[in-house]
Amino acid sequence: MDVTYRVERLVPGATVRVGSVDVRPGGKGVNVARVLHALREPVLLAAPAGGETGAELRRELAGLGIPARLVPDAEPTRRTVTTVDDDGEATCLVEPASITSWAEVLTTVENELTEARALVVSGSTPTGVPPLGMRALVRAGKAANVPVLVDTQGPALVEAVEAGCDVVKPNVHELEDVRPDHDPVRAARDLTDRWGTVVVVSRGEEGVMATTPHGTWVVRPTQAVAGNPTGAGDALVAGLARSFARDEVTLGTFEETLREAVALSVAAVHSPTAGEVDLAAYDAALGSVMVTNLDGVG
Amino acid sequence: MDVTYRVERLVPGATVRVGSVDVRPGGKGVNVARVLHALREPVLLAAPAGGETGAELRRELAGLGIPARLVPDAEPTRRTVTTVDDDGEATCLVEPASITSWAEVLTTVENELTEARALVVSGSTPTGVPPLGMRALVRAGKAANVPVLVDTQGPALVEAVEAGCDVVKPNVHELEDVRPDHDPVRAARDLTDRWGTVVVVSRGEEGVMATTPHGTWVVRPTQAVAGNPTGAGDALVAGLARSFARDEVTLGTFEETLREAVALSVAAVHSPTAGEVDLAAYDAALGSVMVTNLDGVG
Numbered sequence: 160m161d162v163t164y165r166v167e168r169l170v171p172g173a174t175v176r177v178g179s180v181d182v183r184p185g186g187k188g189v190n191v192a193r194v195l196h197a198l199r200e201p202v203l204l205a206a207p208a209g210g211e212t213g214a215e216l217r218r219e220l221a222g223l224g225i226p227a228r229l230v231p232d233a234e235p236t237r238r239t240v241t242t243v244d245d246d247g248e249a250t251c252l253v254e255p256a257s258i259t260s261w262a263e264v265l266t267t268v269e270n271e272l273t274e275a276r277a278l279v280v281s282g283s284t285p286t287g288v289p290p291l292g293m294r295a296l297v298r299a300g301k302a303a304n305v306p307v308l309v310d311t312q313g314p315a316l317v318e319a320v321e322a323g324c325d326v327v328k329p330n331v332h333e334l335e336d337v338r339p340d341h342d343p344v345r346a347a348r349d350l351t352d353r354w355g356t357v358v359v360v361s362r363g364e365e366g367v368m369a370t371t372p373h374g375t376w377v378v379r380p381t382q383a384v385a386g387n388p389t390g391a392g393d394a395l396v397a398g399l400a401r402s403f404a405r406d407e408v409t410l411g412t413f414e415e416t417l418r419e420a421v422a423l424s425v426a427a428v429h430s431p432t433a434g435e436v437d438l439a440a441y442d443a444a445l446g447s448v449m450v451t452n453l454d455g456v457g
Numbered sequence: 458m459d460v461t462y463r464v465e466r467l468v469p470g471a472t473v474r475v476g477s478v479d480v481r482p483g484g485k486g487v488n489v490a491r492v493l494h495a496l497r498e499p500v501l502l503a504a505p506a507g508g509e510t511g512a513e514l515r516r517e518l519a520g521l522g523i524p525a526r527l528v529p530d531a532e533p534t535r536r537t538v539t540t541v542d543d544d545g546e547a548t549c550l551v552e553p554a555s556i557t558s559w560a561e562v563l564t565t566v567e568n569e570l571t572e573a574r575a576l577v578v579s580g581s582t583p584t585g586v587p588p589l590g591m592r593a594l595v596r597a598g599k600a601a602n603v604p605v606l607v608d609t610q611g612p613a614l615v616e617a618v619e620a621g622c623d624v625v626k627p628n629v630h631e632l633e634d635v636r637p638d639h640d641p642v643r644a645a646r647d648l649t650d651r652w653g654t655v656v657v658v659s660r661g662e663e664g665v666m667a668t669t670p671h672g673t674w675v676v677r678p679t680q681a682v683a684g685n686p687t688g689a690g691d692a693l694v695a696g697l698a699r700s701f702a703r704d705e706v707t708l709g710t711f712e713e714t715l716r717e718a719v720a721l722s723v724a725a726v727h728s729p730t731a732g733e734v735d736l737a738a739y740d741a742a743l744g745s746v747m748v749t750n751l752d753g754v755g
Contacts, residue, residue, distance in 0.1 A: 172546045175548065180553070211516075214512070240550070252538070254475045
């Protein structure tokens with residue numbers, strides 16, 4: 160759950176009165192599900208949920224109409240408290256994540272995959288997920304013959320690629336962390352060439368760079384995008400998942416897939432809340448996204 | 458609910474990883490009830506409780522074995538998030554308090570008073586309490602013929618005194634706020650002379666000053682007290698309530714009442730957690746508290 164506190168100013172050591180409190184479902188997986196739901200795509204969120212914060216998550220997702228299989232967990236679902244001061248400066252307090260229900264979560268994902276057209280695995284790895292947990296999730300998706308898209312970091316990102324996932328979406332730092340190379344194109348190309356994975360690298364305001372076995376693309380918004388960048392990466396993943404779920408992604412359509420996904424992330428920036436997209440902004444952004452094939456293959 | 462986050466350092470504008478999370482029932486009324494419960498006094502906590510945080514409060518109080526009448530409220534119970542960094546510096550984020558169940562809370566207090574020997578009203582006034590809400594609580598106590606002790610601030614403190622409550626426990630700032638006078642003895646004496654209220658002024662490490670219709674007392678710990686001052690005032694109130702509930706407080710016993718209450722607040726400082734008291738520290742402190750009658754009447 161994402162908690163936002165409006166404060167005049169965050170002064171370390173002081174007692175700070177909170178002006179208003181906003182509590183809503185958050186986290187990368189939830190954001191991806193919310194964007195797909197906003198696009199009227201059938202989506203199912205599978206996640207552990209524990210304690211009163213887990214109950215709150217369950218209630219809020221039901222209120223948003225997002226179908227979910229929330230697996231009861233002995234650890235309370237974590238909260239992230241962000242203070243936003245009068246100058247707009249945000250300070251984020253991130254609770255540690257820990258789960259006890261890994262086995263049940265994996266079983267739930269495996270069971271639900273019989274109805275699925277794609278599997279998205281998003282977020283950091285909580286304590287309680289065993290080594291090769293990510294591999295088990297990717298393999299479950301492969302066994303169900305659906306495309307698997309992964310947005311994570313560190314060892315789990317390497318695990319996902321090595322297990323044969325179809326798409327990863329690191330940002331520049333996450334990519335450099337697993338493939339130390341100051342040139343992100345070369346680092347992404349290396350992963351793609353070795354494992355066949357489509358690597359879509361999010362680069363903030365600069366847009367996206369993508370490597371596939373068939374080429375390398377750069378995607379840029381042609382207009383400056385102002386707003387809240389939180390959740391833009393999740394909207395990008397949602398857009399990619401939508402295309403891959405439709406069997407739409409072929410060599411000829413990959414540029415359109417990138418265009419739509421980046422336009423969605425632009426629309427997410429326009430929305431003040433992570434996990435929401437402005438559909439009018441999406442339509443507008445579709446025409447202002449420039450896709451360039453770096454090697455003329457696509 | 459009091460939430461404590463251990464952090465390395467709270468840097469405004471940064472993403473701060475929380476090392477550990479501690480969640481426990483908090484607030485002045487809860488602390489008073491916890492101290493009385495630790496002293497094996499029969500106590501009943503009446504309070505509004507809403508949302509998942511209210512459910513958490515209910516569960517935690519049950520776990521502590523503290524009897525409570527928690528009135529369902531449409532507003533979520535507030536949380537207070539305190540970050541404590543590696544240098545021990547605490548930053549406290551206080552959510553606004555708002556309730557919808559005032560009428561039911563008042564009725565609950567009125568009903569439970571038939572079994573009570575004292576009424577303690579503690580804490581700030583949430584939005585949703587009508588003007589003269591404090592007066593209604595004090596009058597309920599007077600109608601039930603029990604002593605009423607109030608620990609609050611601002612207009613509600615004035616209301617409590619004017620409604621004839623038996624004891625108020627402002628700190629120096631709260632007293633000065635309602636009786637602007639740089640001399641706290643004169644300010645307290647003024648309230649006592651005009652309304653008959655016993656005024657016990659908490660002054661942190663300097664101890665306590667008390668005015669009654671029969672005299673003025675200064676109470677000091679004779680040894681420096683190191684520890685966590687949060688909840689010391691609540692332990693003081695709990696100690697006063699215990700004595701007043703026993704019909705023990707007469708002119709001859711008031712010094713002993715003050716000694717015990719201040720010793721309890723010393724014991725609370727020795728405990729790392731607000732609302733808990735170290736009973737061994739209490740026994741030790743009893744002998745090291747010095748009570749002085751400023752006018753030789755007591």
